[in-house]
Amino acid sequence: MKIAPYLTLLSILLFLSINTSAQYKQTSVDPKSTTLKFNTLMQLINYYYVEDVDQPKLTEEAIVAVLKELDPHSVYISKKDVEKTNEPLVGNFDGVGIQFQIYKDTILVISPVPGGPSEKLGILAGDKIIKINNEDAFGKKINNQFVLDHLRGPRGSKVDVAIFRKGRKELIDYSITRDKIPLNSIDASYMLNENTGYIKLSRFAATSTDEFIDAARLLQNQGMKNLVFDLRGNSGGYLNIAFDLADQFLPAGKLVVYTKGLRSPKQDFISTSSGMLEAGKLVVLIDEGSASASEIVSGAVQDWDRGLILGRRSFGKGLVQRPYMLPDSSMVRITTARYYTPSGRCIQKSYADGEEGYKDEVLNRYKHGEMVHADSIKFPDSLRYYTQNKRVVYGGGGIMPDYFIPLDTSFLSRYYEDIFRKGLLNEFTVQYIESRRKDLLKTYPDSKAFKKGFTDDQKLLNEFVAFAETKEVPRKDKDLEVSGKQIEVVLKALIARNLYNLNAYYEMISSTDDDLIKAIEVIKNDAMFRNLTQQK
Numbered sequence: 368m369k370i371a372p373y374l375t376l377l378s379i380l381l382f383l384s385i386n387t388s389a390q391y392k393q394t395s396v397d398p399k400s401t402t403l404k405f406n407t408l409m410q411l412i413n414y415y416y417v418e419d420v421d422q423p424k425l426t427e428e429a430i431v432a433v434l435k436e437l438d439p440h441s442v443y444i445s446k447k448d449v450e451k452t453n454e455p456l457v458g459n460f461d462g463v464g465i466q467f468q469i470y471k472d473t474i475l476v477i478s479p480v481p482g483g484p485s486e487k488l489g490i491l492a493g494d495k496i497i498k499i500n501n502e503d504a505f506g507k508k509i510n511n512q513f514v515l516d517h518l519r520g521p522r523g524s525k526v527d528v529a530i531f532r533k534g535r536k537e538l539i540d541y542s543i544t545r546d547k548i549p550l551n552s553i554d555a556s557y558m559l560n561e562n563t564g565y566i567k568l569s570r571f572a573a574t575s576t577d578e579f580i581d582a583a584r585l586l587q588n589q590g591m592k593n594l595v596f597d598l599r600g601n602s603g604g605y606l607n608i609a610f611d612l613a614d615q616f617l618p619a620g621k622l623v624v625y626t627k628g629l630r631s632p633k634q635d636f637i638s639t640s641s642g643m644l645e646a647g648k649l650v651v652l653i654d655e656g657s658a659s660a661s662e663i664v665s666g667a668v669q670d671w672d673r674g675l676i677l678g679r680r681s682f683g684k685g686l687v688q689r690p691y692m693l694p695d696s697s698m699v700r701i702t703t704a705r706y707y708t709p710s711g712r713c714i715q716k717s718y719a720d721g722e723e724g725y726k727d728e729v730l731n732r733y734k735h736g737e738m739v740h741a742d743s744i745k746f747p748d749s750l751r752y753y754t755q756n757k758r759v760v761y762g763g764g765g766i767m768p769d770y771f772i773p774l775d776t777s778f779l780s781r782y783y784e785d786i787f788r789k790g791l792l793n794e795f796t797v798q799y800i801e802s803r804r805k806d807l808l809k810t811y812p813d814s815k816a817f818k819k820g821f822t823d824d825q826k827l828l829n830e831f832v833a834f835a836e837t838k839e840v841p842r843k844d845k846d847l848e849v850s851g852k853q854i855e856v857v858l859k860a861l862i863a864r865n866l867y868n869l870n871a872y873y874e875m876i877s878s879t880d881d882d883l884i885k886a887i888e889v890i891k892n893d894a895m896f897r898n899l900t901q902q903k
Contacts, residue, residue: 405429423695430699438702439718439725440686446697462519463526464548465490470797473497473505474514476530477865484546490530492865493804497538498529520545533801549574552604555597555873556582563648563890564591565883567873568612571604571660576611583615583643593648595886596664599678603659606636606687613667615642616649616674621709623667626687628704648896649674650886653768655729655738658682665766666708672756672900675889676768678882680737680744682729683716683765710752712762741771756901769899770889775881778853782846786835792854795834796861799827807866814863814871821862824855831858853879 412420427443434441444452464483465476474496479486496504499517518526524545529538552572559565564586568575583594603609606624613623619640627633651665653676662681668674685707688700705713718725736743746761754760761767786792800807811817828851832842847854860875877883889896 427697434699434701435722438686439722440684440688440700441702442688442700444698444700446695449696449698460519460548460550461522461545462548463528463543463545465518467496467514468793468797469509469511469514470495470794472507472509474509475797478868480548483548484543485541488541488543490541490543491532493533493801494539495531496528497531498527500527504528522546551578553578553582555870556586557870557874558586558589558591559595559877559883559887562590562592563595563887564589564593565595565597565873565877567597567599568601570601571608571612573605573608575604575608579612579615580643587643591647593650593890594644595650595652595883595890597652597883598657598661598665599652599654599882600656601658601661602656602682603661603684606660606663609660609663610636613664614638615644616668617642617671618645621667621671624663624706624708626704626706628687628702631687631704648890650890651676652882652886653678653681653766654882655679655682655732655765657766658684662714662766663706663708666710666712666714669760669766669769670709670712670752670754672754672758675770675896675899676766677770677886677889678768678772679774680732680767681714681765683714685713685715708752708762710754710760712750712752712760714762714765716764738774739776740773758901770885772882772885778850778879780843780846780849782840782843783850783854785840786854789838789840791835791838791840792831792857792861794838795831796858796865798834799830800862800865804866807862811866814867814874817863817866817871818875821859824859827858828855 409422409426412425413422427445430443434443464480464485466478466480467474467476469475476485476490476492476494476496478492479490498504502517504513504517520526522545525542526545527540527542529540531538550572552568552570552575553566554569555565555567557565564583566579566582566586568579583591586594610623617623617638619638621638623636623638625633625635649668651668651674653661653665657665657678658681662684665676665681669676685705686702687704687706689703691699691701693699705715707713716725716728732738744767746763746767750761750763752760752762758769807817811820828847831854832847836842856876856879860872863875864872889899
């Protein structure tokens with residue numbers, strides 16, 4: 368195994384990034400009380416313990432226990448999980464190129480990946496995979512892991528599938544040659560109105576900069592002057608990608624972020640002149656799921672008053688990890704530094720209450736009312752900082768938005784909870800499309816035509832409610848008065864996703880997205896936008 372190139376790739380992870388050429392200050396510790404002590408223990412167990420033990424397992428458990436004593440983000444990754452852990456950030460994998468879901472114990476193709484091997488062979492949305500390499504691919508054994516184990520494989524290898532297609536009496540046989548399949552990090556990009564674009568980024572992956580530039584350029588060609596950049600639920604990724612994307616919004620010479628630690632010298636990341644969106648209004652959407660790289664971008668935009676941050680307080684992850692390979696090709700990520708926003712804020716939230724307390728922190732925000740009332744959030748004066756325009760911002764627990772938007776719970780009801788818990792919305796839309804796909808695509812050839820022309824919302828809702836009754840969720844008229852409109856929108860969005868793509872889903876769901884609606888309002892209102900970015 369070639370370790371050096373692998374480490375080079377991993378070392379640019381946000382969680383892992385730090386200057387590898389730095390000279391680290393080491394603390395002198397007597398090995399008799401550390402490494403020699405542990406090695407002696409393992410030898411004693413090996414020679415004298417009453418029964419045989421799984422020493423590799425004991426060693427792994429000891430490593431995990433040690434790392435838990437450090438912080439919540441220093442972690443151990445086993446050899447078999449290393450590649451799987453980094454795959455979402457690397458930006459591709461080897462496979463057949465389909466989006467799928469398990470529907471009634473069968474593998475249903477939601478859509479082939481554009482340009483992938485399945486699309487090139489003519490596999491279509493709605494096809495059902497019945498056999499894989501002559502093995503039955505249906506029944507109780509079918510789950511996501513079964514599909515991944517059987518359809519993924521080395522580039523250039525072949526896999527044979529037999530597909531059932533509605534309207535065909537016999538199964539259709541395909542021999543698919545696996546290839547590199549891109550994992551796109553941009554879920555959606557489209558125009559909200561004549562001059563405002565929208566881009567939603569799900570993670571800061573290796574391909575995100577190129578994806579973002581391509582999306583932004585396409586939107587600019589459609590008239591985009593302003594941008595809503597959606598980082599809600601984005602848990603982070605590569606540091607260099609966070610810097611690159613912040614650099615798109617800032618003029619040259621601005622500090623984007625800096626890192627420093629006890630044994631890691633201070634490292635500054637300064638913006639360049641390559642930004643393509645340095646002008647125009649910018650709104651960044653965040654929530655309690657926005658972490659790490661998302662907070663770097665949000666912090667830089669906020670501290671330089673380049674744009675507005677809307678939503679709810681972000682997660683609060685300001686620790687930097689670096690990867691180290693262990694002798695058996697497993698890996699540890701060890702926290703080596705903290706990162707700081709341009710104003711000097713470290714937004715890492717406290718982990719003094721231990722691992723469980725750290726995990727429950729976001730849940731406690733719900734309990735304390737923070738998700739609904741901004742005044743439930745308290746910051747100490749000792750963590751007060753100032754933006755370029757002398758606006759007050761705080762460190763010590765995430766990025767607080769410039770404009771707080773409470774979590775929308777107005778549409779929630781027991782009926783809504785039941786249909787979501789049972790996955791009925793998704794199941795219904797798959798069944799709905801199965802018998803109508805050809806006619807729907809003929810009537811609505813693209814998502815814009817569907818959004819404008821599909822107006823049978825009440826009829827669709829009634830059909831769903833009847834379906835839910837067959838799944839032991841009885842009709843509740845009072846609950847439907849509360850949740851009915853939201854259910855209609857979600858159903859329409861899921862149908863659009865299955866007919867077209869994920870981008871279409873977000874276009875449909877936007878009509879009930881309070882955060883996005885407020886972002887558009889703020890951008891349209893010059894006085895409001897200007898007031899929010901001025902000194903308070």
